Amino acid sequence: MSRYPALRMRRTRAAPWSRSLHAETVLTPADLIWPMFVTEGDDEEPIASLPGVSRWPIAGIVDRAREARNLGIPCIALFPNTPNALRSADGAEAANPDNLMCRTIRALKDAVPEVGVLTDVALDPYTSHGHDGLIDEAGYVLNDATSEILVRQAMVQANAGADIIAPSDMMDGRVGAIRDALEQGGHANVQIMAYAAKYASAFYGPFRDAVGSRGLLAGDKKTYQMDPANREEALREVELDLAEGADSVMVKPGLPYLDIIRSVKDAFQVPVFAYQVSGEYAMIEAAAAAGAGDRDALVLETLMAFRRAGCSGVLTYHAAHAARLLSR
Ligand SMILES: NCC(=O)CCC(=O)O
Ligand SMILES: [Mg+2]
Numbered sequence: 001m002s003r004y005p006a007l008r009m010r011r012t013r014a015a016p017w018s019r020s021l022h023a024e025t026v027l028t029p030a031d032l033i034w035p036m037f038v039t040e041g042d043d044e045e046p047i048a049s050l051p052g053v054s055r056w057p058i059a060g061i062v063d064r065a066r067e068a069r070n071l072g073i074p075c076i077a078l079f080p081n082t083p084n085a086l087r088s089a090d091g092a093e094a095a096n097p098d099n100l101m102c103r104t105i106r107a108l109k110d111a112v113p114e115v116g117v118l119t120d121v122a123l124d125p126y127t128s129h130g131h132d133g134l135i136d137e138a139g140y141v142l143n144d145a146t147s148e149i150l151v152r153q154a155m156v157q158a159n160a161g162a163d164i165i166a167p168s169d170m171m172d173g174r175v176g177a178i179r180d181a182l183e184q185g186g187h188a189n190v191q192i193m194a195y196a197a198k199y200a201s202a203f204y205g206p207f208r209d210a211v212g213s214r215g216l217l218a219g220d221k222k223t224y225q226m227d228p229a230n231r232e233e234a235l236r237e238v239e240l241d242l243a244e245g246a247d248s249v250m251v252k253p254g255l256p257y258l259d260i261i262r263s264v265k266d267a268f269q270v271p272v273f274a275y276q277v278s279g280e281y282a283m284i285e286a287a288a289a290a291g292a293g294d295r296d297a298l299v300l301e302t303l304m305a306f307r308r309a310g311c312s313g314v315l316t317y318h319a320a321h322a323a324r325l326l327s328r
Contacts, residue, residue: 025308027300029072029326033118033273034319036064037210038104039081049206050278051285053317055081058100058107064320065112071323075116077166077315078104081212082125090134091123095152102160109161118193119162121154121178122169130208130217132169132224141224147174154178158187166250168195170224176244193273194246197234197260200225203253203279210278234260235267242270248312253277255302258309265310274306276316284318296325 012022039045039055046054056064061078068076080100086093093099101119108117122132123146129135133146146169154165165182167174175194182190200222208214226233238249248271251261255276265272284302288295299318306314316322 025304027304027307027322027326029319029323030074031303031307031311031313032073032319032323033075033077033313033315034064034068034073035077035079035275035315035317036061037079037081038100040083040100045081047206047210049209050282050317051289052321053210053281055210058104061104062107062111065108065115067320068323069112069115071320071327073115073319073323075118075164075313076108077118077120079120079207079211080104080125081210084212087126087128087216089128091126091149094123094126095149095156097156097159099156102156105157105160105162116163117161118164118166119157121150121157121165121167121174123149123153124213124217125211127213128216130213132221133171139219141171141221143171143173147171147177150174151177151181155181155185158182158185158190162190164191164193164247166193166195168198168252170195170198170221170226172240173244175241175246179245191247192245193248193250194241194244195252195275196238196241196246196249197257197264198225198250198252199228199257201228201253201256201277201279203256203277206278206282228256231260231263235263238264238268242268247271248273250275250315253280254306254314254316255280258305261306261309261311271312272310274309274311274314276302276306276314276318278317281317296321300325 012018037055038061042057044054065076105117124132131141133141135141241249250273251257252275254274261274284298287293299322303314303322
Protein backbone atom coordinates (compact mmCIF):
# COMPACT_ATOMS: atom_id res chain seq x y z
CA MET A 1 0.00 0.00 0.00
CA SER A 2 2.81 2.42 0.81
CA ARG A 3 3.74 3.19 -2.72
CA TYR A 4 3.28 5.79 -5.36
CA PRO A 5 0.88 7.49 -5.93
CA ALA A 6 -0.48 7.12 -2.39
CA LEU A 7 3.00 7.64 -1.12
CA ARG A 8 4.67 10.80 -2.34
CA MET A 9 7.86 11.80 -0.52
CA ARG A 10 7.54 15.31 -1.97
CA ARG A 11 4.19 15.94 -0.23
CA THR A 12 5.74 17.07 3.08
CA ARG A 13 8.30 19.21 1.24
CA ALA A 14 5.73 21.26 -0.68
CA ALA A 15 5.52 24.29 1.66
CA PRO A 16 7.89 26.06 4.04
CA TRP A 17 5.65 25.48 7.07
CA SER A 18 5.63 21.76 6.36
CA ARG A 19 9.38 21.58 5.84
CA SER A 20 9.81 23.27 9.23
CA LEU A 21 7.40 20.85 10.84
CA HIS A 22 9.22 17.82 9.47
CA ALA A 23 12.79 18.96 10.10
CA GLU A 24 14.55 16.20 12.03
CA THR A 25 17.40 18.43 13.19
CA VAL A 26 17.57 21.98 14.46
CA LEU A 27 20.50 24.37 14.53
CA THR A 28 20.47 27.33 16.90
CA PRO A 29 23.09 29.82 18.11
CA ALA A 30 23.19 27.77 21.35
CA ASP A 31 24.88 24.98 19.36
CA LEU A 32 27.92 27.11 18.55
CA ILE A 33 31.30 27.69 20.16
CA TRP A 34 33.23 30.66 18.77
CA PRO A 35 37.03 30.20 18.63
CA MET A 36 39.07 33.40 18.82
CA PHE A 37 42.70 34.47 18.84
CA VAL A 38 44.19 36.79 21.44
CA THR A 39 47.32 38.86 20.93
CA GLU A 40 49.43 41.29 22.94
CA GLY A 41 49.21 44.98 22.12
CA ASP A 42 46.33 47.27 21.34
CA ASP A 43 45.46 46.54 17.74
CA GLU A 44 43.26 44.17 15.80
CA GLU A 45 45.41 42.00 13.51
CA PRO A 46 43.60 40.52 10.48
CA ILE A 47 44.78 37.01 9.51
CA ALA A 48 45.37 36.85 5.75
CA SER A 49 44.71 33.12 5.36
CA LEU A 50 41.50 33.40 7.43
CA PRO A 51 39.66 36.28 5.72
CA GLY A 52 37.23 37.91 8.15
CA VAL A 53 39.01 36.55 11.26
CA SER A 54 41.41 38.65 13.35
CA ARG A 55 43.59 38.33 16.37
CA TRP A 56 42.29 40.67 19.05
CA PRO A 57 43.91 42.29 22.06
CA ILE A 58 42.30 41.40 25.39
CA ALA A 59 39.83 44.32 25.24
CA GLY A 60 38.74 43.18 21.77
CA ILE A 61 38.21 39.63 23.01
CA VAL A 62 35.99 41.00 25.78
CA ASP A 63 33.97 42.90 23.16
CA ARG A 64 33.62 39.74 21.07
CA ALA A 65 32.41 37.87 24.18
CA ARG A 66 29.71 40.51 24.68
CA GLU A 67 28.79 40.04 21.04
CA ALA A 68 28.60 36.28 21.59
CA ARG A 69 26.30 36.77 24.57
CA ASN A 70 24.03 39.12 22.59
CA LEU A 71 23.85 36.59 19.75
CA GLY A 72 23.00 33.67 22.04
CA ILE A 73 26.36 31.91 21.57
CA PRO A 74 27.01 30.20 24.91
CA CYS A 75 30.74 29.65 24.80
CA ILE A 76 33.96 30.99 23.28
CA ALA A 77 37.27 29.16 22.75
CA LEU A 78 40.56 30.97 23.27
CA PHE A 79 43.92 30.59 21.50
CA PRO A 80 46.95 32.82 22.12
CA ASN A 81 49.49 34.24 19.70
CA THR A 82 52.43 34.16 22.11
CA PRO A 83 55.14 36.77 21.42
CA ASN A 84 58.11 34.98 19.85
CA ALA A 85 60.43 36.10 22.64
CA LEU A 86 58.35 34.03 25.08
CA ARG A 87 58.43 30.83 23.02
CA SER A 88 60.95 28.24 24.16
CA ALA A 89 61.90 24.61 23.61
CA ASP A 90 59.91 23.53 26.68
CA GLY A 91 56.95 25.89 26.21
CA ALA A 92 57.23 27.02 29.84
CA GLU A 93 55.16 30.15 29.16
CA ALA A 94 52.11 27.86 28.90
CA ALA A 95 52.19 27.38 32.67
CA ASN A 96 52.82 31.02 33.58
CA PRO A 97 49.81 32.16 35.66
CA ASP A 98 50.13 35.64 34.14
CA ASN A 99 50.47 34.59 30.51
CA LEU A 100 48.29 36.11 27.80
CA MET A 101 45.69 33.35 28.10
CA CYS A 102 45.28 33.70 31.86
CA ARG A 103 45.03 37.49 31.68
CA THR A 104 42.37 37.12 28.99
CA ILE A 105 40.40 34.54 30.98
CA ARG A 106 40.39 36.82 34.04
CA ALA A 107 39.24 39.81 31.96
CA LEU A 108 36.45 37.73 30.42
CA LYS A 109 35.22 36.30 33.71
CA ASP A 110 35.28 39.79 35.18
CA ALA A 111 33.37 41.49 32.36
CA VAL A 112 31.15 38.78 30.80
CA PRO A 113 30.93 35.92 33.32
CA GLU A 114 27.79 34.50 31.70
CA VAL A 115 29.70 33.35 28.61
CA GLY A 116 31.54 30.03 28.96
CA VAL A 117 35.28 30.11 28.37
CA LEU A 118 36.91 27.05 26.80
CA THR A 119 40.69 27.01 26.88
CA ASP A 120 43.13 25.09 24.74
CA VAL A 121 45.70 22.90 26.47
CA ALA A 122 48.70 22.06 24.25
CA LEU A 123 52.12 23.61 23.88
CA ASP A 124 52.16 24.57 20.19
CA PRO A 125 51.51 28.30 20.71
CA TYR A 126 54.39 28.38 23.24
CA THR A 127 57.17 26.21 21.78
CA SER A 128 60.00 27.44 19.59
CA HIS A 129 59.59 24.31 17.42
CA GLY A 130 55.82 24.50 17.02
CA HIS A 131 55.07 21.04 18.44
CA ASP A 132 52.36 20.39 21.01
CA GLY A 133 54.84 18.96 23.51
CA LEU A 134 58.45 18.53 24.54
CA ILE A 135 60.73 16.94 21.97
CA ASP A 136 63.82 14.75 22.33
CA GLU A 137 67.02 15.05 20.25
CA ALA A 138 65.37 13.18 17.40
CA GLY A 139 62.37 15.51 17.41
CA TYR A 140 60.04 12.89 18.91
CA VAL A 141 57.32 14.38 21.11
CA LEU A 142 57.68 12.96 24.63
CA ASN A 143 54.41 11.78 26.10
CA ASP A 144 54.79 11.66 29.88
CA ALA A 145 57.05 14.69 30.28
CA THR A 146 54.64 16.71 28.13
CA SER A 147 51.68 15.55 30.16
CA GLU A 148 53.22 17.00 33.34
CA ILE A 149 53.47 20.45 31.77
CA LEU A 150 49.95 20.17 30.34
CA VAL A 151 48.63 19.56 33.85
CA ARG A 152 50.30 22.76 35.03
CA GLN A 153 48.97 24.62 31.99
CA ALA A 154 45.45 23.38 32.70
CA MET A 155 45.73 24.40 36.35
CA VAL A 156 46.77 28.00 35.66
CA GLN A 157 43.85 28.27 33.25
CA ALA A 158 41.39 26.82 35.77
CA ASN A 159 42.76 29.08 38.50
CA ALA A 160 42.21 32.05 36.17
CA GLY A 161 38.57 31.04 35.73
CA ALA A 162 38.38 28.75 32.69
CA ASP A 163 35.10 26.82 32.49
CA ILE A 164 36.11 24.07 30.07
CA ILE A 165 39.64 22.72 29.74
CA ALA A 166 40.18 21.37 26.23
CA PRO A 167 43.37 19.33 25.80
CA SER A 168 44.20 19.28 22.07
CA ASP A 169 47.65 17.70 22.28
CA MET A 170 46.79 13.98 21.85
CA MET A 171 49.20 12.77 24.54
CA ASP A 172 48.10 9.49 26.12
CA GLY A 173 46.84 9.75 29.69
CA ARG A 174 46.62 13.51 29.93
CA VAL A 175 42.86 13.67 30.49
CA GLY A 176 43.10 11.57 33.65
CA ALA A 177 46.10 13.53 34.91
CA ILE A 178 44.30 16.85 34.37
CA ARG A 179 41.07 15.55 35.96
CA ASP A 180 42.97 14.44 39.08
CA ALA A 181 44.70 17.80 39.37
CA LEU A 182 41.42 19.70 38.94
CA GLU A 183 39.74 17.61 41.65
CA GLN A 184 42.63 18.08 44.06
CA GLY A 185 42.92 21.76 43.19
CA GLY A 186 39.36 22.70 44.08
CA HIS A 187 37.99 22.75 40.53
CA ALA A 188 35.46 19.92 40.71
CA ASN A 189 33.09 21.74 38.36
CA VAL A 190 35.61 22.67 35.70
CA GLN A 191 34.80 20.53 32.67
CA ILE A 192 37.11 18.70 30.31
CA MET A 193 36.29 18.59 26.60
CA ALA A 194 38.83 16.16 25.19
CA TYR A 195 40.10 16.53 21.67
CA ALA A 196 39.76 12.74 21.61
CA ALA A 197 39.96 12.04 17.88
CA LYS A 198 42.20 14.71 16.43
CA TYR A 199 43.63 13.82 13.05
CA ALA A 200 46.97 14.81 11.53
CA SER A 201 45.26 16.97 8.94
CA ALA A 202 46.17 19.32 6.12
CA PHE A 203 43.26 21.57 7.15
CA TYR A 204 45.07 23.33 10.03
CA GLY A 205 47.24 25.72 7.99
CA PRO A 206 45.49 29.04 8.64
CA PHE A 207 45.26 28.25 12.37
CA ARG A 208 49.03 27.91 12.50
CA ASP A 209 49.30 31.35 10.91
CA ALA A 210 46.90 32.69 13.53
CA VAL A 211 48.92 31.40 16.50
CA GLY A 212 52.24 32.04 14.77
CA SER A 213 53.47 28.45 14.69
CA ARG A 214 53.39 27.69 10.95
CA GLY A 215 56.91 28.98 10.20
CA LEU A 216 58.29 27.34 13.36
CA LEU A 217 56.91 23.85 12.97
CA ALA A 218 59.58 21.28 12.25
CA GLY A 219 58.19 18.17 10.54
CA ASP A 220 54.61 17.03 11.05
CA LYS A 221 52.42 15.83 13.94
CA LYS A 222 51.84 12.27 12.75
CA THR A 223 53.42 10.60 15.80
CA TYR A 224 50.69 11.99 18.05
CA GLN A 225 47.71 13.03 15.94
CA MET A 226 45.67 10.30 14.24
CA ASP A 227 45.99 8.83 10.78
CA PRO A 228 43.05 9.94 8.56
CA ALA A 229 42.77 6.28 7.50
CA ASN A 230 41.48 5.20 10.92
CA ARG A 231 37.99 4.96 12.38
CA GLU A 232 38.17 2.14 14.94
CA GLU A 233 41.15 3.81 16.53
CA ALA A 234 39.00 6.92 17.07
CA LEU A 235 36.52 4.86 19.06
CA ARG A 236 39.33 3.58 21.29
CA GLU A 237 40.62 7.13 21.79
CA VAL A 238 37.15 8.29 22.79
CA GLU A 239 36.61 5.33 25.13
CA LEU A 240 39.88 6.05 26.93
CA ASP A 241 39.26 9.78 27.33
CA LEU A 242 35.80 9.08 28.73
CA ALA A 243 37.24 6.52 31.17
CA GLU A 244 39.77 9.14 32.29
CA GLY A 245 37.02 11.63 33.08
CA ALA A 246 36.26 13.66 29.95
CA ASP A 247 32.83 15.31 30.14
CA SER A 248 32.59 15.62 26.38
CA VAL A 249 34.66 14.59 23.39
CA MET A 250 35.62 16.27 20.16
CA VAL A 251 36.29 15.10 16.64
CA LYS A 252 38.57 17.28 14.55
CA PRO A 253 38.60 18.35 11.71
CA GLY A 254 34.89 18.44 11.01
CA LEU A 255 33.34 17.94 7.60
CA PRO A 256 35.78 15.31 6.25
CA TYR A 257 35.17 13.32 9.47
CA LEU A 258 31.36 13.27 9.77
CA ASP A 259 31.51 9.46 9.67
CA ILE A 260 33.68 9.51 12.79
CA ILE A 261 31.24 11.80 14.57
CA ARG A 262 28.34 9.47 13.77
CA SER A 263 30.30 6.40 14.83
CA VAL A 264 31.26 8.00 18.13
CA LYS A 265 27.71 9.12 18.81
CA ASP A 266 26.32 5.66 18.08
CA ALA A 267 28.92 3.92 20.25
CA PHE A 268 28.86 6.28 23.26
CA GLN A 269 25.84 8.24 24.44
CA VAL A 270 27.90 11.27 25.43
CA PRO A 271 28.14 14.88 24.23
CA VAL A 272 30.15 15.00 21.01
CA PHE A 273 31.51 18.22 19.53
CA ALA A 274 33.18 18.89 16.20
CA TYR A 275 35.74 21.48 15.25
CA GLN A 276 35.10 22.96 11.82
CA VAL A 277 38.73 23.96 11.48
CA SER A 278 40.50 26.87 9.87
CA GLY A 279 41.09 25.19 6.51
CA GLU A 280 37.40 24.35 6.28
CA TYR A 281 36.50 27.97 7.03
CA ALA A 282 39.00 29.14 4.42
CA MET A 283 37.55 26.76 1.82
CA ILE A 284 34.05 28.14 2.32
CA GLU A 285 35.32 31.71 2.12
CA ALA A 286 37.36 30.93 -1.02
CA ALA A 287 34.40 29.22 -2.66
CA ALA A 288 32.16 32.17 -1.91
CA ALA A 289 34.76 34.67 -3.12
CA ALA A 290 35.15 32.71 -6.36
CA GLY A 291 31.41 32.74 -6.94
CA ALA A 292 31.30 28.96 -6.57
CA GLY A 293 28.68 28.97 -3.83
CA ASP A 294 26.50 31.15 -1.63
CA ARG A 295 28.39 31.88 1.55
CA ASP A 296 25.42 32.04 3.92
CA ALA A 297 23.93 28.84 2.55
CA LEU A 298 27.26 27.01 2.71
CA VAL A 299 27.77 28.07 6.32
CA LEU A 300 24.34 26.97 7.47
CA GLU A 301 24.33 23.71 5.50
CA THR A 302 27.70 22.61 6.84
CA LEU A 303 26.73 23.45 10.42
CA MET A 304 23.44 21.59 10.09
CA ALA A 305 25.38 18.56 8.80
CA PHE A 306 27.30 18.43 12.10
CA ARG A 307 24.07 18.44 14.06
CA ARG A 308 22.60 15.72 11.84
CA ALA A 309 25.75 13.62 12.32
CA GLY A 310 25.17 13.73 16.08
CA CYS A 311 27.01 16.77 17.40
CA SER A 312 25.85 18.62 20.49
CA GLY A 313 27.72 21.63 19.18
CA VAL A 314 30.34 22.90 16.77
CA LEU A 315 33.42 25.05 17.14
CA THR A 316 33.38 27.32 14.11
CA TYR A 317 34.99 30.59 13.06
CA HIS A 318 31.64 31.33 11.38
CA ALA A 319 29.86 31.27 14.76
CA ALA A 320 28.90 34.96 14.91
CA HIS A 321 27.88 35.09 11.27
CA ALA A 322 25.83 31.89 11.59
CA ALA A 323 24.16 33.14 14.77
CA ARG A 324 23.15 36.32 12.97
CA LEU A 325 21.71 34.32 10.08
CA LEU A 326 19.84 32.04 12.47
CA SER A 327 18.23 34.86 14.40
CA ARG A 328 16.60 36.57 11.47
N1 LIG B 1 44.03 23.10 18.87
C1 LIG B 1 43.20 23.85 18.02
C2 LIG B 1 43.54 23.71 16.60
O1 LIG B 1 44.51 23.04 16.26
C3 LIG B 1 42.61 24.34 15.61
C4 LIG B 1 42.92 23.97 14.21
C5 LIG B 1 42.25 24.81 13.14
O2 LIG B 1 41.30 25.58 13.35
O3 LIG B 1 42.72 24.66 12.02
MG1 LIG C 1 44.07 9.85 23.38
